[in-house]
Amino acid sequence: MSTATVLVRTPATSANLGPGFDALGLALSLHDEVEVTAEFGGPATPVEVTVDGEGAGSVPLDERHLVVRSLRAAFAELGEQPSALRLRCRNALPHGRGLGSSAAAIVGGVVAARALTGLTAHDDALAAADRIEGHPDNVAACLLGGLTVAWRDDAGAARATRVDVHPDVAPVVCVPSFEVSTEKARGLLPETVPHADAAANAGRAALLVHALGKRPDLLLDATADRLHQHYREPAMPATYALVTALRAQGLAAVVSGAGPTVLVLGGGDDLSRVEALAEGWDVRALQVDTQGAVVEFATA
């Protein structure tokens, strides 16, 4: 029998960034940690999970737990399931707010399973995480850190590349007290969209990559979206109203991921202006996380 332990740290992510639906993601300086101990070759025992912080008291503590499901899926692809699994989760990412908590849980499980079997390269981890999450934008940024552009190749496997972010891009998030699940928010999207809207978003998404990297002064124009935000308004009217109010003041505000958090891609100078309009919201000035998922330690 063999036993190994790893500790994996995963960042929050804001996906879409306005026009980059299911493609763009930005890793943020807010993190979950999961410590996983796995035994191989012993008698099969039930999984043990403890949770501190966000999700404590609400997430299931058995095989339905999202990190456990992701570990199981990754171990299945790697060819061997552990006979025993023990997890200690310390969560800072709020759930169901559009800050990538599910992506962080999935990446945490996939990276932990790979580290527990001696794999440290991220090569196949992105595709594995995308197969669980169902869209590659958050998992790419969570895995790689920074600003990422994700896509699926012709065989359907997720791929991603990182783009450097201009130092003046200081993310501010306005987190509401209510949740909207990504599943519900995706259910509001239409099957098809007008060609003019698709064309407008393609142009703005291309501009956004340039604005985030080199021209923050173009961020207001670059963050305009016609593909998802207004379709989701019925599930989060307060979010849509805050985005509209912030944009009217010249601030580059978008719905973070599938919402309901609002992300403002401005400079640090914008914080007081955001706070003035976002009364009652939990307004946090964050930084871009440049590390992505990190294996803090691994013991065999």
Ligand SMILES: Nc1ncnc2c1ncn2[C@@H]1O[C@H](COP(=O)(O)OP(=O)(O)O)[C@@H](O)[C@H]1O
């Ligand atoms: N650290 C975690 N541990 C277990 N389950 C989690 C964790 N993070 C997220 N989840 C699951 O994912 C759900 C939230 O996912 P989702 O609706 O995609 O919102 P978001 O990813 O924007 O926070 C939670 O309600 C919970 O079921």
Ligand SMILES: N[C@@H](CCOP(=O)(O)O)C(=O)O
């Ligand atoms: N592109 C996805 C992003 C979902 O992000 P999350 O943080 O809300 O899970 C979408 O817009 O549905």
